[in-house]
Amino acid sequence: MEILASTFFDFGINVQLVVSGLALGAIYAVVALGFVLVEKSTAVLNLAVGEFLMLGSYFGVAFFMERQTNFFVGTIVITAVMALFGLVIHYGIMRPMVGQGFFAIVLATIGIATVIRAVVQMRFGPLEKGNLTALPTGTIEVAGTNIRWVDIIVLLVVAASVAGFLAFYSLTRTGLHMRAVASNIEAAAGVGIDPDRAYALTWAMAIGIAGLGGVMLGHFTPSVNPALAAIGLRAFPAAAIGGFTSVGGSIIGGLIVGVIEQLAGGHLGTKWREPVAFGILFLVLIFKPTGLFGQKDLERV
C-alpha cells in the first residue's frame, strides 16, 4: 500500500472521487433502503437484495438495449414489474414461512437469489453486456474537474424517488399503516390494520426500489454482468451506519459508505475498497451498534 502524496491533497481528484462516490452511494442507499424496509417491518434479513438489483439492471438491458424503449417509460415499467415480483415473493414464499427460525428465512432468500442468478444467466448468457446508454454520456466541467452527467442524473433520480417514497411512507395513510405494522404488529392488528397487506406492500416497494436502483446501476457501471449482485452486500455497512431501523438513516449511511469507498479506492488502490467498507461495518457494530440514527431502546446486547 502506497499513498500517493501528490494525489492525496489534489482538490480536483478529490472532488471527482466525492461526486462519483455520492452517485455510487446513492445506489448503495437504494439497496440499503430496500434492505432496511424489509428488515424493519417483516424482520426478514433479505440477502437477495444484490440479486434484485442485478435483475433490475438486466431488465434495463432488455428494455433499453434490446428494445430501445424510452427511458421514463422503461424505468416505470421495470419498477412496476419488480414490485409485482415482490408480491409474488411475499405470498409465495415468505408468508408460508412465518414462524420459522431466523436463519431458515435468511437461507430462503439465498435460495431466491440463486434462482434469480440462474434465470438471468439463462436469458442473457454469462457474458457481460455493455453498460446502459439511455442517459446522456458526456461530462461537464465544474470547478476545473470533469464530472460525468450520469453521476449527476443518477444522484438526482435516486434523490427524487427516495424523496417520493419517504413522503409516501410518512405522510399517507397507507404509509402510516406500514409504519404501524413495522413498529408493533400485534398492536397494529389490534386497531384493525391488516398486517398481511402491509407486509405485501413492503415487499413490493422494497423490490420495486431495488429495480429502480438496478436501472441506475446499469448506467453507472462500466458493464452489466452477473457479478453486480455482490453490490448487495454493501447494504449492510450502509444500514449499520444508519442504525438498521432508520429508513432515512440508511440513505445517509449509503452516501457515507459510497464516498469513503471511492476515496479509499482512489488513494489506496481498488483492493482496499471492500476491506474499508466492511471494516467500517465492523467498527460501527462494535463501538456504536445503534448507528447514527438507530433507536436506543432495542434489546441488543
Next chain:
Amino acid sequence: MSEMTITDTSTSGSSSVKRVPASLRMLPFLVALASPLILDNISWNPFAGWKIVVGFILLIGVGKFAWSTAERDPDDPRLALKLWHRPDQRALTAMTCLALVAVPFVLGTDFDPPMDFPWASWFRIVNYIILFALGAGAFNLLAGYTGQLSMAHAAFLMIGTMVGAHVGLIWGQSFWLCLPIAAVAGAALGALFGIPALRLRGLYLMLATIGVHFIVLLGWKEYLVHYFGFGGVRFNPPNLPSWLHWVPGINPEDGEFLINTQFRWFWVNLTITTICLLFLVNVIRSREGRAFAAVRDRDISATLLGINVARSKLVAFALSSAMVSVSGCLLSYYNRARSEDSFNLEQVLDYGIIIVVGGFMGIQGAIFGSVFFFALPMYFEWMREELPFISDIDFFSRYAGEVDLAIRGILVVVVLVWRPDGLAGLWQSAKNRVLRQFQNSQTGAAQ
C-alpha cells in the same frame, strides 16, 4: 447369532435387563472396520455374481450382530449416556461403518453401470462430501448449537490454507504437522474473532463477522501475492510417515507412500473427519455442550444457571474455528491448487445451505446436507445427459450449470418451506415409523 454368550442377569424379576461383555459389544464394529483387509485381498467387484449376495449377507449379519449385543437396563442411567446404546443405533452404526469402508473398494472397481451412470467420478464427490461434512459440522456447532451466526467461516478456511501453505511449503514441514498447527491457529484466531459475539447477537453478529471475512480476505490476497505470486499456490501430495508403513494395504514405493489418488485420500479424509466429528459429538454431550445449548436458548437464563456465557461463546468459537481451519487445510491439500479467488462469501452460504437443508441442530444434519449438496448436481448431470426425453431437450444441455443452480435454489426453498427440520428430521421420523412398526409386529407375534 442370538444364541451368543449373553449373560442375562435377571435381577429383581425384571426380564428386560441384559448385560453383554465389553469384548462382545465391540466385536461387530471391529468386524465392520476390519473388512477392508478381506476386501483388499480379493478382487472385490460387488456386482459380479455371488459377491453382491455375500456383501448383503455380511451387511445384514453385522447389523443383526450389533443389534443383538445391545445392553438393556432400565435402572442404569449411565447406559443412556452412551453414544450408541439402543439396538437400532448400534445396528445402524455398524452397518454404516461397513458401508463406509466398502465405498472406496466398490468405487475402485471398473464396474460400468447401465445407461452410462458415472462410476469412478463418484470418488471425487464422496471425498468432497466427507470434507464438507467436517466443515459443516463445525459450522453447525457454532450456528446451530450455540446460536452464534458467524459468516467468518471462509475466513477460517483461508487461515487453515495459509497455515498449510506456510508450514508445508515454505518451512517444508510434513503435512501431518500442518493439521494440528492449523487447529491451534484456528482456535486462537477464532477466540479473537469471537470477541464481537460477547457484545452482539443474531443479525448484528452476522454482519460483524462479514467484516471479519473481508479483512481476512485482504490478508489472504496479500499473503498469496507476497509468497507465491499471482498464479496462486500449488500443494504437493502429502507423504505418509514411515512409521505407519506396517499397516496392511500400504505398499510404499521407494520408501515413500504419497497420498495422491482418490482412493488414498478417501482414507485420510475419512479418518480425520471421523475423529473430529466424534470429538464434536462428545463435546455436545458434555457439560460444555449443554452450556452451549443454554446460551443459545437464552443467555440471561444461562447466566442464572451458573454458566459463564462469555467463556462458552469463546470456547464455541475456538472449537468451531479450529475444526474449520483443519478442514480448510485438508481441502486445500486435496484440491492441490488455491488462488486469490478460491474463497468467497458464497462459500459460507454454501455451508449454510448444507446445514439448514440437512438439519440445523445436529452433526447428522451436516452429513445429510453435504450429501444433498454434492450428490444432487451429479445426478442432475447424469439425467441431463443420459435419460431419454430429458437428454433430447436442448435447453438443459445448453444451460447446464444454470439449470443446476436453479434446481438447487428451488429445492432449498422447498425443503425450508415444507420440512423446517431438514433431511435429518425427515430421516428421524422415517426411522421412528419403521421402528414402531417393527416393535408392533414383535409384540403382536409374542401375544
